[in-house]
Amino acid sequence: MKFQVAAQEQEIEVTMEQGDSTLIFMGFNRAKVTHEVVLRLTADNLNGYHGPVTKLIPPNTYVPMVTLQYDPTEPYSVSSQYSYLAKPTPDEAKLQEFEIKRELLESFDAENIPVIVFYGEGCARSEYARKFLTRKKIPFKYLETSKNEYYNKAMFALIRMKDPNITQIQYPVIMTLDKLDYDIGNLSWYLKELASEFK
Structure with a gap:
């Protein structure tokens, strides 16, 4: 029975x-x-x-x-x-992150865009990142999360793969094909390093 x-x-x-x-x-x-x-x-x-x-x-x-x-x-x-x-194993977490990123890129119509910037409304740091990437002619997608629930959930799903207990972050959150960065301390230095990858 x-x-x-x-x-x-x-x-x-x-x-x-x-x-x-x-x-x-x-x-x-x-x-x-x-x-x-x-x-x-x-x-x-x-x-x-x-x-x-x-x-x-x-x-x-x-x-x-x-x-x-x-x-x-x-x-x-x-x-x-x-x-x-x-409680994913390291291999399961990598596969899950890859699948989420792939689905995310498809849903954003951004499969061929190497950089995605998640930002919060009124964030000066995010605006600085947007202007920098535009000036350097690096293709990117700029996604506002404070008013778009889907973008916000997707962003936190990706972040929680690295840190399951995180509840707050500092914008911008920047996703490239191989990594996700948030709470970026020295944004100017980070963006210069990112730009060097696209030369």
Whole structure:
């Protein structure tokens, strides 16, 4: 017998499989990256659970999380909750970043544009970067994030691949084909280095 346990999203799922005297909780990861899954149970008349169970589950993998034993002649009960967090391996993170960048460039109609500048409205540093790139004739796309939710989400998705806990950044955020830079301290020096790549 198989029961689905409170699925929060389809990419990560926890199921319960019942045997003659066992309950096996299985975690399934349909996502493209490894996830850390934490399973919490409230169990009566069941043996084998000693606190939250944490498992790293690779993509497209089905793994046992915990097995509980029970006496088939006694009543038992169990309730469950689970949470999960993406924990990509370095290779998965690189692939994910590449895919997001590719999709992003396609959606911005910028596949052949080597530089994308994300900026916030009224940012003098971003305006300086725009004028510098224009003066140096470096092809770029200038995307305003404070009023465009899609650009803002895409920018933070890229940044969080490097730093998952970041909540604020200093503009401009500059993306080239091989890197993403934000919180740039010496913008003038950075732009001169960037321009030297396009000579």
